[in-house]
Amino acid sequence: MLQKNPAFAGVPGPVVVIVMDGYGIPKHTVGSAIDAARKPTLDRLFAQYPNITLRAHGTAVGMPSDDDMGNSEVGHNAIGAGQVYAQGAALVADAIAAGTIWQGAAWQETVAAAKAGNGGVLHFIGLFSDGNVHSHIDHLKAMVAQARAEGVKTVRIHALLDGRDVPETSALDYVVPFEAFLDEISADGFDARIASGGGRQTITMDRYDANWPMVARGWRTHVLGEGPQFANATEAVQGLRERNPGTIDQDLPEFVIADGGKPIGTIEDGDAVVFYNFRGDRAIEITRAFVEDDFSEFDRVRRPRVTYAGMLQYDGDLHLPERFLVTPPAIRNTSGEWFSKTGLAQFACSETQKFGHVTYFWNGNRSGKFEGETWQEVPSDVVPFEQRPWMKAAEITDAMIAALQSGRYKVLRCNYANGDMVGHTGNFRAATMAIEAVDLALSRLLRAVDAAGGVALVTADHGNADEMFELDKKTKEPAVNEDGSYKAKTAHTLNPVPLILYDNVSGGRLGLEQTGTAGLSNIAATVANLLGLQKHERWDDSLLVVK
Numbered sequence: 001m002l003q004k005n006p007a008f009a010g011v012p013g014p015v016v017v018i019v020m021d022g023y024g025i026p027k028h029t030v031g032s033a034i035d036a037a038r039k040p041t042l043d044r045l046f047a048q049y050p051n052i053t054l055r056a057h058g059t060a061v062g063m064p065s066d067d068d069m070g071n072s073e074v075g076h077n078a079i080g081a082g083q084v085y086a087q088g089a090a091l092v093a094d095a096i097a098a099g100t101i102w103q104g105a106a107w108q109e110t111v112a113a114a115k116a117g118n119g120g121v122l123h124f125i126g127l128f129s130d131g132n133v134h135s136h137i138d139h140l141k142a143m144v145a146q147a148r149a150e151g152v153k154t155v156r157i158h159a160l161l162d163g164r165d166v167p168e169t170s171a172l173d174y175v176v177p178f179e180a181f182l183d184e185i186s187a188d189g190f191d192a193r194i195a196s197g198g199g200r201q202t203i204t205m206d207r208y209d210a211n212w213p214m215v216a217r218g219w220r221t222h223v224l225g226e227g228p229q230f231a232n233a234t235e236a237v238q239g240l241r242e243r244n245p246g247t248i249d250q251d252l253p254e255f256v257i258a259d260g261g262k263p264i265g266t267i268e269d270g271d272a273v274v275f276y277n278f279r280g281d282r283a284i285e286i287t288r289a290f291v292e293d294d295f296s297e298f299d300r301v302r303r304p305r306v307t308y309a310g311m312l313q314y315d316g317d318l319h320l321p322e323r324f325l326v327t328p329p330a331i332r333n334t335s336g337e338w339f340s341k342t343g344l345a346q347f348a349c350s351e352t353q354k355f356g357h358v359t360y361f362w363n364g365n366r367s368g369k370f371e372g373e374t375w376q377e378v379p380s381d382v383v384p385f386e387q388r389p390w391m392k393a394a395e396i397t398d399a400m401i402a403a404l405q406s407g408r409y410k411v412l413r414c415n416y417a418n419g420d421m422v423g424h425t426g427n428f429r430a431a432t433m434a435i436e437a438v439d440l441a442l443s444r445l446l447r448a449v450d451a452a453g454g455v456a457l458v459t460a461d462h463g464n465a466d467e468m469f470e471l472d473k474k475t476k477e478p479a480v481n482e483d484g485s486y487k488a489k490t491a492h493t494l495n496p497v498p499l500i501l502y503d504n505v506s507g508g509r510l511g512l513e514q515t516g517t518a519g520l521s522n523i524a525a526t527v528a529n530l531l532g533l534q535k536h537e538r539w540d541d542s543l544l545v546v547k
Ligand SMILES: O=C(O)[C@@H](CO)OP(=O)(O)O
Pocket: 021, 070, 071, 072, 073, 133, 134, 164, 165, 282, 420
C-alpha cells in the first residue's frame, strides 16, 4: 500500500489524467496545427490554471539520445510507471554494440535453423527506416552482416516502408543504399536481397486488433509471395509511386520481388524469421499469425513451420513471442499496480488506436489488468483519419463522464488520439480540426470533473500536431517543395508537452513546480500526491506544490 501523505490529505474527488496524444508545445507558429486551431478551452486552461512543460523525448523517456523523438510506447510507459527505463531502442543498440545479442540462445537457434539442412533461409521482417520508434535499420544491417559471418547462406528482407517516423517520401533514402549494401556483401555463396514489402499503414503493422485485413495482406505478401512483382525494391518503390501518385510511403501498397515471375523470398517450412521491430504494439498481430497453432483472425492458407524470433518479447503476460533476441525492460512497480494495491478503483479509456496505450503501455507492456481496474475501449473508425479528424473524442468523453458520474473510480485516465493520428497524415487542415475536437471534448469532460469534486492533469505523451511541416536543416525555417507548398511532416516532434493542473477544489492551494528535469515520469507521483498519498520509492518526484 502507498502511505498517506502527511503534507496533503488529497482532493475530495477523483484524479483524472488526460493524455492528448501528439500535443507538443510548438516552437514556431508556422506549421503548428495547434496554433492554427480554435481552442478556447485549452487557451483558458493555459491562462488560468497552473501549468508547466514536461520533457517527453530522448533520454528523459529512456531513448538512446536526445536526438530521438518521443513516442507513445516510451511516453505511456513513463507516465504509467513513474520511472524511466532504458527502452527497446537503447537496449538493442547496446546489445549489438556489446555483441551480447549474438551469444543469446534466441539468435543462436535462429541461425542454426537457417543453416540446418540445405537452403534454409533467414528472413527479416520489420520497419525499414532509422526512425527508432519501432525499429532501426542499423540493427537490421548488423544482423545481416552477422548472419553472413556465421555461415547463413540466404537472407531475405521484408521491408515495411515508413514515411511516418521519417519524412513522408523518404523510402528510397533507405532502400537504395541498403540494396547496394546487400549487393556488396552478396558474394562467396552468400545471397541477401529485399524480397517483399509495402507501406506500414497498408500491410502487417496493424495494432490492437484494429484492422486484421491489413495483417492478412502482409502475410500474403511476405509468406505467400502474392502481390505486384518488381525486379528489386528500388524499382518497386518507384513503380508503386508512379501507379499511385501522391501516395506517401506509409500508405503505398504491397510489392513482391520476383525473378522470372517467381517470388524470391516466400517463407517456407524450415526457414527462420526474425521480426526486427523492438516495439510491441504493431508487432503482436503478425507474431501471433506466425506462432499460434489455433489461429482464426484470417485464413493463413499455408502456415510454414519456422523458427520465429522477435527482437524483443512484445507481451510479457502472454509470452509473445517465446523466442526473443533482447530482453525487454522489466517495468515494475507501475502506478496502476500500486494504486491497485492501495485499493483504489481505476478506469482507463481510449479508442482502439490508443487503447493499448492507456492499458498495456501504461501498465508496463502487460496485457493483464490489475485488481480494481476497468478498461473501456471505444472502437476506432477504420478510415484514413484525415477524413474523420474528430475520431472518437466525443465517445471517449461520454465514457469518461459516465465513469465519473458512477462515483466508482478514484483514478481515471484517457487518451485522445486526434493530435497524433491525424498529425501522422500530414494533412494540416485536418490536424487543426483534430485539436479543435479535443478542445471541445475537454470542455465537456472538465465539467464532469468539477461535478465529481475532482481534479485533472491535462498532458500529452509527445508532440506531433505542433509541427506539421518539415524544417529546412540549414535555415530551420519550414522547407518548401518545388511547387512552393510546404513539405508536410508526419512524424512526432522533439518538443516538450504541457502539464496543466485543472483544479477548482483546493481554493488555489495547489500548484505545479517547473523543475529543470520535469518529465513524463513525474506524473505518477504527482497523481499520488493529489490523492493524498506518498509516491512509491521508485517513482520520480512529484511536481505538486501545496501552499
Ligand atoms: O503510429 C505509430 O506506431 C507511432 C509512430 O510510429 O505513433 P505512436 O507512438 O504515437 O503510437
